[in-house]
Amino acid sequence: MKKNLETLCVQAGWTPKNGESRVLPIFQSTTFKYETSEAMARLFDLKDEGYFYTRLQNPTNDAVAAKIAALEGGVGCMLTSSGQAANFYAIFNICEAGGHFITANTIYGGTYNLFGVTMKKLGIECTFIDPDWDDERIEKEFRPNTKCFFGETISNPGGNVFDIERFAKMAHKHGVPLIVDNTFATPINCRPFEWGCDIVTHSTTKYMDGHATQVGGAIVDSGNFDWEAYADKFPGLCTPDESYHGLTYTKAFGKKAYMTKLVSQLMRDLGSIPGPHNSFLLNIGLETLHLRMPRHCENAQKVAEWLQANPKVAWVNYCGLPGNKYYELGQKYLPNGSCGVIAFGLKGSREDAIRFMDNLDFICIVTHVADARTCVLHPASHTHRQLSDEQLLEAGVAPDLIRLSVGIENVNDIIADLEQAMEKM
Numbered sequence: 001m002k003k004n005l006e007t008l009c010v011q012a013g014w015t016p017k018n019g020e021s022r023v024l025p026i027f028q029s030t031t032f033k034y035e036t037s038e039a040m041a042r043l044f045d046l047k048d049e050g051y052f053y054t055r056l057q058n059p060t061n062d063a064v065a066a067k068i069a070a071l072e073g074g075v076g077c078m079l080t081s082s083g084q085a086a087n088f089y090a091i092f093n094i095c096e097a098g099g100h101f102i103t104a105n106t107i108y109g110g111t112y113n114l115f116g117v118t119m120k121k122l123g124i125e126c127t128f129i130d131p132d133w134d135d136e137r138i139e140k141e142f143r144p145n146t147k148c149f150f151g152e153t154i155s156n157p158g159g160n161v162f163d164i165e166r167f168a169k170m171a172h173k174h175g176v177p178l179i180v181d182n183t184f185a186t187p188i189n190c191r192p193f194e195w196g197c198d199i200v201t202h203s204t205t206k207y208m209d210g211h212a213t214q215v216g217g218a219i220v221d222s223g224n225f226d227w228e229a230y231a232d233k234f235p236g237l238c239t240p241d242e243s244y245h246g247l248t249y250t251k252a253f254g255k256k257a258y259m260t261k262l263v264s265q266l267m268r269d270l271g272s273i274p275g276p277h278n279s280f281l282l283n284i285g286l287e288t289l290h291l292r293m294p295r296h297c298e299n300a301q302k303v304a305e306w307l308q309a310n311p312k313v314a315w316v317n318y319c320g321l322p323g324n325k326y327y328e329l330g331q332k333y334l335p336n337g338s339c340g341v342i343a344f345g346l347k348g349s350r351e352d353a354i355r356f357m358d359n360l361d362f363i364c365i366v367t368h369v370a371d372a373r374t375c376v377l378h379p380a381s382h383t384h385r386q387l388s389d390e391q392l393l394e395a396g397v398a399p400d401l402i403r404l405s406v407g408i409e410n411v412n413d414i415i416a417d418l419e420q421a422m423e424k425m
């Protein structure tokens with residue numbers, strides 16, 4: 001039976017059999033028992049499916065991964081211990097030393113650093129493009145060794161909306177997949193596969209969990225990219241893997257080639273699986289994702305409108321505001337609402353911005369975003385402080401940008417807190 005997103009949030013992933021636990025159990029075990037040596041050997045040869053070691057697979061993790069795959073409409077999902085790991089693995093699965101990829105420059109600071117600094121040390125080059133450039137200028141950045149294109153549906157912290165359909169077409173024209181970090185929109189508000197994206201990543205730490213109880217990530221594959229059509233570009237998927245008895249992923253697993261390589265090669269060798277207890281917490285969050293997202297958007301829309309009308313506010317970026325640079329893209333990709341995150345700047349100095357944040361009552365300064373509690377952060381002083389002023393501007397982060405993550409409290413209380421903090425500035 002085909003189910004709607006709301007039902008998938010609550011029900012997908014764990015279907016108990018007769019007499020089994022109604023709630024997803026926490027399989028807090030590293031190992032799984034087999035009766036014979038042969039039964040275990042068949043698992044290692046990928047001839048049978050089954051659990052043997054939690055770094056590779058675990059029933060609690062798999063149930064939550066299956067739920068996220070269903071929500072995004074993908075063929076499979078792998079959970080990781082953080083969003084950082086998810087973005088690294090998603091690219092490293094197809095782009096090794098000597099490879100190159102292209103990314104929008106308007107992305108989360110941690111991802112910017114991972115791509116521009118750490119992956120460079122592994123021999124992987126990355127070109128940062130401004131999504132506002134015209135096609136001709138961006139297409140000049142594709143090289144023979146380019147392996148993928150990357151962007152965030154709604155960028156953190158700038159709130160820019162990524163033109164998924166445009167960049168999917170461009171990536172495909174150059175024989176590479178489009179990878180989209182869908183953390184802020186969540187599959188409730190945008191399903192990137194429906195716009196031609198090939199692979200989706202998530203920091204599940206954010207709205208998916210929604211309560212700030214666990215750090216986690218996810219990678220979902222649509223199964224749509226034709227790796228074999230560009231076999232020379234993707235030898236890791238299209239030629240035999242010596243570490244798996246000479247098996248070729250595309251031949252052995254078809255649409256699940258990318259996912260199988262992720263789990264059986266990268267997770268096997270690099271680790272960083274979430275603990276089953278964290279996946280259990282994530283699952284509880286997912287059960288209400290469809291209820292929380294509309295409330296985040298409704299509150300954020302009202303707060304954005306209030307900020308825009310406030311004489312102490314210099315500028316507001318929220319794609320739900322008519323006249324906003326990303327309003328049209330928002331209406332196209334996020335017709336039911338974008339997310340609760342608003343970027344804005346106050347009139348006055350940097351110290352004024354800091355004083356405003358220090359004056360807030362229940363709205364807390366935290367290095368987090370996208371959970372039930374309204375929170376605030378000044379990226380130039382906090383999350384993005386490793387970036388130079390030039391890099392900050394390149395990443396779409398104005399030095400005066402305040403990131404306000406609107407929660408699901410009563411919106412009048414949120415506005416009252418902002419108002420009293422501004423009065424004391």
Ligand code: PLP
Nearest residue numbers: 082083084108156183203205216
């Ligand atoms: N992607 C986006 C859009 C993010 O906002 C973040 C973190 O803020 C990450 C990835 C990294 O996720 P994590 O903190 O779970 O490692």
